[in-house]
Amino acid sequence: xxxxxxxxxxTTVRRGANRAVYEMERVRSILDAGVIAHVGVTTDDxxxxxPMAYGLREVADGEHEILIxxxxxxxxxxAGESLxxxxxxxxxxxxxxxxTPFHNSMNYRSVVVRGTATAIREPDAKLAxxxxxxxxxxxxxxxxxxxSEVDVKKTLVLAVPLVEASAKVRDGDPVDDEADMxxxxxxxxxxxxxxxxxxxxxxxxxxxxxxxxxxxxLGGTNAHPR
Amino acid sequence: xxxxxxxxxxTTVRRGANRAVYEMERVRSILDAGVIAHVGVTTDDxxxxxPMAYGLREVADGEHEILIxxxxxxxxxxAGESLxxxxxxxxxxxxxxxxTPFHNSMNYRSVVVRGTATAIREPDAKLAxxxxxxxxxxxxxxxxxxxSEVDVKKTLVLAVPLVEASAKVRDGDPVDDEADMxxxxxxxxxxxxxxxxxxxxxxxxxxxxxxxxxxxxLGGTNAHPR
Numbered sequence: 001x002x003x004x005x006x007x008x009x010x011t012t013v014r015r016g017a018n019r020a021v022y023e024m025e026r027v028r029s030i031l032d033a034g035v036i037a038h039v040g041v042t043t044d045d046x047x048x049x050x051p052m053a054y055g056l057r058e059v060a061d062g063e064h065e066i067l068i069x070x071x072x073x074x075x076x077x078x079a080g081e082s083l084x085x086x087x088x089x090x091x092x093x094x095x096x097x098x099x100t101p102f103h104n105s106m107n108y109r110s111v112v113v114r115g116t117a118t119a120i121r122e123p124d125a126k127l128a129x130x131x132x133x134x135x136x137x138x139x140x141x142x143x144x145x146x147x148s149e150v151d152v153k154k155t156l157v158l159a160v161p162l163v164e165a166s167a168k169v170r171d172g173d174p175v176d177d178e179a180d181m182x183x184x185x186x187x188x189x190x191x192x193x194x195x196x197x198x199x200x201x202x203x204x205x206x207x208x209x210x211x212x213x214x215x216x217x218l219g220g221t222n223a224h225p226r
Numbered sequence: 227x228x229x230x231x232x233x234x235x236x237t238t239v240r241r242g243a244n245r246a247v248y249e250m251e252r253v254r255s256i257l258d259a260g261v262i263a264h265v266g267v268t269t270d271d272x273x274x275x276x277p278m279a280y281g282l283r284e285v286a287d288g289e290h291e292i293l294i295x296x297x298x299x300x301x302x303x304x305a306g307e308s309l310x311x312x313x314x315x316x317x318x319x320x321x322x323x324x325x326t327p328f329h330n331s332m333n334y335r336s337v338v339v340r341g342t343a344t345a346i347r348e349p350d351a352k353l354a355x356x357x358x359x360x361x362x363x364x365x366x367x368x369x370x371x372x373x374s375e376v377d378v379k380k381t382l383v384l385a386v387p388l389v390e391a392s393a394k395v396r397d398g399d400p401v402d403d404e405a406d407m408x409x410x411x412x413x414x415x416x417x418x419x420x421x422x423x424x425x426x427x428x429x430x431x432x433x434x435x436x437x438x439x440x441x442x443x444l445g446g447t448n449a450h451p452r
Binding site for chain 2: 035036038039040041042046047048049050051053084085086087088090092094095097098099100101102104106108110112114130131134137138140141143144145146147148151154155173174180181182183184185186187188189190191192193194195196197198199200201202203204205206207209210211212215218219223
């Protein structure tokens with residue numbers, strides 16, 4: 001009987017590399033489907049977690065970064081030029097009802113990103129970054145009056161490399177103990193779906209204006225597509 | 227001309243107390259409507275933010291606490307008997323499309339709770355707390371096989387007093403600068419709604435069992451009612 005060939009170190013590395021690539025693709029697809037992130041920082045009187053809009057872009061071949069902005073970023077950055085953060089995006093997909101509460105759960109897609117956020121200072125780079133955040137949900141940058149230099153000056157934009165990132169996903173049926181499988185209890189899943197509704201014009205619109213195409217196309221769609 | 231009576235210190239305290247009561251009611255109604263929280267803690271290598279199920283209960287007249295549990299809580303508590311945390315719940319209600327990107331926003335309801343989480347150790351108290359978390363979305367505890375002593379032993383349950391809590395809500399139309407109000411751009415809101423779907427029985431159900439009433443009643447409802 002011949003032994004099966006042991007994995008070579010090249011194969012092992014390739015498998016590791018493939019797993020890493022697959023994981024980063026999973027991370028990016030969940031970040032693409034999310035709408036807000038919860039961003040945590042450490043302060044002198046404890047941790048603080050705030051909800052924030054975000055964007056994602058490629059910065060070099062295969063390398064990505066997450067962008068966040070706003071007054072919240074201002075408050076976070078008071079400490080200095082860079083900031084250790086944790087940025088988490090979670091999409092809840094369903095309530096998992098098991099045969100016993102210990103195995104109840106939720107179906108979800110989540111990503112945790114850890115890293116150092118640094119400020120983008122150069123005005124043109126800032127503008128480009130703001131556009132990425134603005135257009136994360138729908139490409140509406142071009143449908144509006146472009147920001148002025150003053151607008152851009154007032155906004156702090158931070159970038160976090162997408163390197164230390166992991167995805168965690170739960171999907172499917174409850175998983176119960178064998179001892180409970182012949183019991184009388186129902187088990188299953190109640191799916192949760194988030195949907196964009198039809199655009200509602202502002203009540204103070206002074207001019208008759210058509211709903212821009214990217215806004216119109218958002219209406220009726222799943223907010224967190226797989 | 228007589229001066230209007232200056233607010234007495236009692237009046238000021240009453241107004242302050244009313245505002246505080248109103249704020250705590252807002253906090254509680256948002257926590258009631260949320261499904262998951264993002265919980266942040268400080269670790270030796272930076273902040274970490276994880277999504278968690280939670281529950282809310284009254285512990286004394288007007289006093290409330292938030293409960294969280296699970297393996298995640300285990301990891302968080304490795305450091306010791308108590309833990310400084312920040313727990314944030316956010317419900318996104320819409321995309322706010324302004325006449326310029328600087329005023330784009332989201333409509334949302336959010337609560338930030340800061341405090342010290344302490345473990346609930348006594349088995350009966352633990353069980354009661356687990357029921358509150360389990361039944362936060364729907365009262366399904368009674369529809370299943372009750373947890374065993376072993377189940378309860380394996381779970382760490384933490385309580386956080388609902389004291390240092392604030393709500394932040396944005397609702398309604400975009401708010402633009404007067405200078406943009408006569409421009410040609412559309413403005414408005416795209417509402418976001420999350421809905422529970424119809425319950426789906428587990429594919430490995432061995433016994434014909436009816437969908438429990440609380441699960442059936444969840445189906446088709448708004449996940450984050452106001």
